[in-house]
Amino acid sequence: MRHLVLFAQAVPVPRDLELPLPIGEWELKLILVLLFLVHIFFVNLMVGGSLLSVFFEILGLTRPRYDSLAKKIAETITVNKSLAVVLGVGPLLCINLVYTIHFYSANALTGYAWFAIIPLVIFAFLFAYLHKYTWQIWTGGRKRLHVITGGFSAFLFLCIPLIFLTNINLMLFPGKWAEVGGFFSSLQIGNVFPRYFHFLSASLALTGLFLAGWFGRRKFPREKHLPDFTRVELRRLFYRVAFYVSLAQLVFGPLLLFTLPGVGVTGTLYWVILSGAAVVLIVLHILWRQIKMPDEKISRLYIPIWMLFGVVVLLMGTGRHVYREACLVEHKQMIADETARFNAIELATQMSIRAGMGAGEALGGGMTGEKVFQNCAACHAVDRVLAAPSLREVYSLYKDNPAGIVAWSKNPGKKRPQFAPMPSFAHLGDEKLTLVADYILEIASGADSAKSEPSD
Amino acid sequence: MDFPLFFLDFFGNRILIAIVASVHVFINHPLAVGAWPLVMLMEWWGRRKGDADWDHLMYKITFVLFIVTTTVGALTGVGIWFTTALIAPFGIGTLLRVFFWAWFTEWLVFVSEVVLVMIYFLTWKRWLAGWQKSLHIGVGALLSGFSWLTMMIIVGILGFMMGSGNWPEARTLFSGFFNPIYIPQLAFRTSFAMGTAGLFVWFLLYFFTKKHSDLRRRAVRFVSGWMLIWSVPFAASSVWYWQVVPDAMRANVDVGLMTQRFAQWHETLAVIMAITLVALLLAALVGLARPKLIPRVALLIPFILGVWLLGHFERVREFIRKPYVIADYMYSNGVKVSELPVFQRDGILPYSTYVEHHTVTSANEIEAGRDVFLVTCSRCHTTSSGVNAVVNKFENLYGTGPWDDAALTAFINTMHTSRTFMPPFPGNDREVKALTAYLKELQKNRELLFGAQAGWTIRNNNQAQTGTP
Numbered sequence: 001m002r003h004l005v006l007f008a009q010a011v012p013v014p015r016d017l018e019l020p021l022p023i024g025e026w027e028l029k030l031i032l033v034l035l036f037l038v039h040i041f042f043v044n045l046m047v048g049g050s051l052l053s054v055f056f057e058i059l060g061l062t063r064p065r066y067d068s069l070a071k072k073i074a075e076t077i078t079v080n081k082s083l084a085v086v087l088g089v090g091p092l093l094c095i096n097l098v099y100t101i102h103f104y105s106a107n108a109l110t111g112y113a114w115f116a117i118i119p120l121v122i123f124a125f126l127f128a129y130l131h132k133y134t135w136q137i138w139t140g141g142r143k144r145l146h147v148i149t150g151g152f153s154a155f156l157f158l159c160i161p162l163i164f165l166t167n168i169n170l171m172l173f174p175g176k177w178a179e180v181g182g183f184f185s186s187l188q189i190g191n192v193f194p195r196y197f198h199f200l201s202a203s204l205a206l207t208g209l210f211l212a213g214w215f216g217r218r219k220f221p222r223e224k225h226l227p228d229f230t231r232v233e234l235r236r237l238f239y240r241v242a243f244y245v246s247l248a249q250l251v252f253g254p255l256l257l258f259t260l261p262g263v264g265v266t267g268t269l270y271w272v273i274l275s276g277a278a279v280v281l282i283v284l285h286i287l288w289r290q291i292k293m294p295d296e297k298i299s300r301l302y303i304p305i306w307m308l309f310g311v312v313v314l315l316m317g318t319g320r321h322v323y324r325e326a327c328l329v330e331h332k333q334m335i336a337d338e339t340a341r342f343n344a345i346e347l348a349t350q351m352s353i354r355a356g357m358g359a360g361e362a363l364g365g366g367m368t369g370e371k372v373f374q375n376c377a378a379c380h381a382v383d384r385v386l387a388a389p390s391l392r393e394v395y396s397l398y399k400d401n402p403a404g405i406v407a408w409s410k411n412p413g414k415k416r417p418q419f420a421p422m423p424s425f426a427h428l429g430d431e432k433l434t435l436v437a438d439y440i441l442e443i444a445s446g447a448d449s450a451k452s453e454p455s456d
Numbered sequence: 457m458d459f460p461l462f463f464l465d466f467f468g469n470r471i472l473i474a475i476v477a478s479v480h481v482f483i484n485h486p487l488a489v490g491a492w493p494l495v496m497l498m499e500w501w502g503r504r505k506g507d508a509d510w511d512h513l514m515y516k517i518t519f520v521l522f523i524v525t526t527t528v529g530a531l532t533g534v535g536i537w538f539t540t541a542l543i544a545p546f547g548i549g550t551l552l553r554v555f556f557w558a559w560f561t562e563w564l565v566f567v568s569e570v571v572l573v574m575i576y577f578l579t580w581k582r583w584l585a586g587w588q589k590s591l592h593i594g595v596g597a598l599l600s601g602f603s604w605l606t607m608m609i610i611v612g613i614l615g616f617m618m619g620s621g622n623w624p625e626a627r628t629l630f631s632g633f634f635n636p637i638y639i640p641q642l643a644f645r646t647s648f649a650m651g652t653a654g655l656f657v658w659f660l661l662y663f664f665t666k667k668h669s670d671l672r673r674r675a676v677r678f679v680s681g682w683m684l685i686w687s688v689p690f691a692a693s694s695v696w697y698w699q700v701v702p703d704a705m706r707a708n709v710d711v712g713l714m715t716q717r718f719a720q721w722h723e724t725l726a727v728i729m730a731i732t733l734v735a736l737l738l739a740a741l742v743g744l745a746r747p748k749l750i751p752r753v754a755l756l757i758p759f760i761l762g763v764w765l766l767g768h769f770e771r772v773r774e775f776i777r778k779p780y781v782i783a784d785y786m787y788s789n790g791v792k793v794s795e796l797p798v799f800q801r802d803g804i805l806p807y808s809t810y811v812e813h814h815t816v817t818s819a820n821e822i823e824a825g826r827d828v829f830l831v832t833c834s835r836c837h838t839t840s841s842g843v844n845a846v847v848n849k850f851e852n853l854y855g856t857g858p859w860d861d862a863a864l865t866a867f868i869n870t871m872h873t874s875r876t877f878m879p880p881f882p883g884n885d886r887e888v889k890a891l892t893a894y895l896k897e898l899q900k901n902r903e904l905l906f907g908a909q910a911g912w913t914i915r916n917n918n919q920a921q922t923g924t925p
Contacts, residue, residue, distance in 0.1 A: 002826075002903050002904065002905050002906065003906045003910055003911055003912065004461070004810075004812075004830070004905070004906065004907065004908055004910075004912050012809045012810065013809065014458040014459065014809040014810075015458045015807070015809075017546065017549050017550055017553065018792065019550055019553040019554065020553070021553060022552075022553055022554070022556035022557065023556070078574070078578070079574055079578070082526050082530070082570055082574060083570075083571075085530065085531070085534070085570075086530065086566060086567045086570045086571075087567065089534060089537075089563050089566065089567075090560070090563050090567075093552065093556070093559055093560065093563065096541065096548070096549065096552055097549075097552055097553065097556065100545070100549045101459070104459055104541060104545035104549065105459055105460050107462075107541065107542055107545070108459055108460040108461065108462040108542060108545070108907075108908050108909060109460050109908055109909065110909065111462040111542055111907065111908065111909025111910075112909050112910075114538070114542065114909075115472075115538060115539065115542060117538065118476070118531055118532070118534065118535040118538055121531050122527050122528055122531045122532075125526065125527040125531075126523075126527050129523055129527070177460065178912060179912075180911070180912070181910075181911025181912065182909055182910055182911045185911065342795075342798075342807065345798055346794060346795050346798050349797045349798045349801065350794065350797065353797055374866055374869055374870050375870045375873050375874055376866075377862065377863065377866030377870070378853075378863055378864075378866040378867035378870055378874060379853070379863070379867075381860070381862070381863065384860070386853075386854060386860060386863045387853040387854055387863070420852060420853065423874050423875060425873070425874070427873070427876070428873070
């Protein structure tokens with residue numbers, strides 16, 4: 001068993017694809033950032049929903065009203081998880097285009113894990129369905145099995161973003177590619193884990209805010225589904241989730257920022273991220289006020305809170321993009337130079353071939369039977385049997401009949417059972433085949449040729 | 457190709473793609489394209505008869521379809537893309553640049569399809585009567601349309617990727633869509649999907665109805681009628697497809713080696729198509745006349761036949777496929793047609809980033825040969841295991857004894873002219889020699905090779921390196 005070997009070079013500088021992008025790079029990046037935010041929103045709700053559902057189900061083991069809450073949360077996952085996946089394809093198309101070299105290289109380097117995303121998502125979804133549709137069936141003694149099912153699906157939901165994140169992270173550091181030994185070793189590159197925890201708490205915060213609106217909305221048939229809660233109670237509960245988790249971001253955020261590898265850290269990045277953080281502080285303040293509000297006033301600021309959250313998400317998304325660009329700007333230039341260098345060589349080679357062709361090939365002067373015979377030499381030799389009858393045998397069959405060789409080569413038959421069929425060489429054309437037929441008869445006409453008999 | 461090489465030696469890269477694609481097709485055809493219109497029609501029928509039991513039965517069947525299509529169905533669709541991009545990033549990357557808008561549209565259709573699936577299933581028990589029920593049936597109809605549209609686009613894109621388009625001249629997607637086998641193939645796939653959907657729904661009915669119930673009898677009758685009707689276009693499009701394939705072959709494959717294998721393939725295709733059709737018809741007729749007669753397992757027979765048929769069907773690509781990912785522009789090992797002369801003069805290793813040796817010397821011959829194998833052959837061949845192992849291929853030709861150097865060299869030098877489905881060798885004479893050295897070593901010592909995904913073994917630059925790029 002052998003692993004690929006690579007000399008530890010500083011930074012690999014591959015060639016880029018030659019074709020231009022289908023639309024402008026900036027438009028593409030804009031589409032990428034926007035589509036990605038829509039996608040990640042549903043990913044957040046999917047991951048946060050499955051975590052909260054399991055959390056409340058466990059809480060519900062001792063306090064039954066939380067069990068029905070957990071069930072209602074689990075039901076929101078059905079739609080959110082499907083949207084997360086299908087809406088992910090669009091940004092994936094864009095990132096494939098804008099960062100072709102970097103993204104695909106990271107994918108290949110973490111290949112097993114990257115491919116594993118497909119079965120992992122399938123199983124995560126199947127277990128989420130199992131969790132949802134056995135809620136009323138697996139009760140009593142089987143309740144524990146039910147909780148484990150939910151827990152397993154949540155665990156799978158936790159793995160998938162980690163793989164994505166590791167790829168997105170790895171692609172930023174081409175200088176490390178030569179050191180990577182698969183998925184697990186690439187976890188050590190850059191600052192995967194701070195990013196991951198930042199993502200997780202963002203998921204929980206957004207899900208909290210979403211659920212505050214989902215269960216707190218007037219049209220929600222609460223009496224039917226969650227009779228043991230009041231509307232205000234539900235609102236407050238999920239505002240609380242959003243608040244405390246966002247508070248944790250005050251730890252994870254700076255941790256993420258200060259562990260970022262220095263290559264892409266710029267002044268702009270600080271400005272963008274710090275303005276995001278400032279808005280977070282405002283949101284936190286409002287959330288806190290809301291939680292403390294008297295019951296009748298609690299719903300009033302829901303939409304404004306979302307808008308502020310939207311601003312945060314947009315700023316953080318922009319920050320991520322700014323960092324990515326800064327990380328890659330130098331390497332992209334190196335790739336562009338290398339590509340240009342190669343293209344020049346390619347062009348020069350083609351020119352010289354064209355010039356050379358004019359003298360020899362075009363007049364047909366270059367072609368000889370010996371050269372054409374290269375096409376046959378893989379299987380035919382004069383005295384030996386390689387993958388076909390020897391030329392001696394051919395000679396005995398076609399001694400005075402070169403046209404027969406041409407005809408056979410254009411449309412070979414199947415005579416001898418011990419060989420695989422001979423491919424047709426019709427595409428070489430009569431002229432070349434005649435040359436090679438004469439050549440074969442010439443080299444095979446040794447003195448002892450008369451001795452060999454046709455074998456069939 | 458100038459990417460780190462993902463390489464599944466023990467398994468074969470192409471097998472991975474084949475598995476994912478097959479699972480997707482086997483789910484997508486009968487369960488999505490075929491089953492949605494059938495279920496929608498049955499829902500409409502139940503409403504006409506005012507039959508609540510019937511409606512509830514259809515709800516249960518939809519539940520199964522919903523679970524399967526939103527998990528395995530949707531994800532294997534995405535999976536085809538994941539695997540092809542992993543194995544042939546140069547190809548997918550280039551195709552994306554040409555067909556971005558087509559794929560973008562396909563994506564929008566896909567999003568709509570999934571959204572409609574969710575609406576259709578999740579509102580079933582909420583929109584039960586009056587105009588709401590009509591709306592629900594309408595959603596079902598729309599869903600059927602979008603499922604079919606997804607297939608229509610995908611088959612076109614696949615057809616194009618399989619190299620039947622005259623892209624370098626025309627550079628449009630339409631040349632891919634309107635290749636001569638596209639329409640017959642679409643007709644065939646559609647009626648096939650509809651017919652097998654009948655089988656699948658029938659199979660499910662047995663789980664959700666009581667053995668001698670009237671409900672089961674009526675439902676089986678309905679499904680049988682559906683299958684009977686679709687077997688007519690199924691037969692017609694089979695014949696149509698069977699007739700156009702040889703022409704398409706002749707236009708695309710100019711090599712005689714293929715003609716023998718193709719003749720075989722073509723005969724088998726006719727036989728499987730006929731058996732499948734007969735089985736489908738038989739099931740439908742018995743279902744109509746004696747709905748109780750057919751046991752559950754018997755339904756699996758035509759279904760398995762269908763699977764076999766589709767599998768055989770997919771092999772047509774092997775024939776049409778030129779050695780290109782993109783016709784006349786890029787070969788399947790990522791080498792562009794225009795860069796071939798450079799590699800044949802200077803060698804490919806000096807221009808490959810992710811290899812150990814950038815020049816061949818007498819000291820590193822076997823190792824450099826391994827690099828050459830990886831860069832030039834590994835997209836299509838494994839080393840010594842799996843279905844397309846290069847060692848086995850050579851043993852078929854030259855036997856298990858020591859191979860003849862001159863023969864190997866001649867083979868590699870002419871691999872394209874004697875087997876047009878393989879690209880020309882993109883390297884110089886020194887690299888041919890290294891490759892033969894490696895192949896002969898491989899024959900003696902069948903060692904598995906791991907791709908970049910399993911980690912590099914790093915060697916330091918200052919260690920005696922015999923050549924520099």
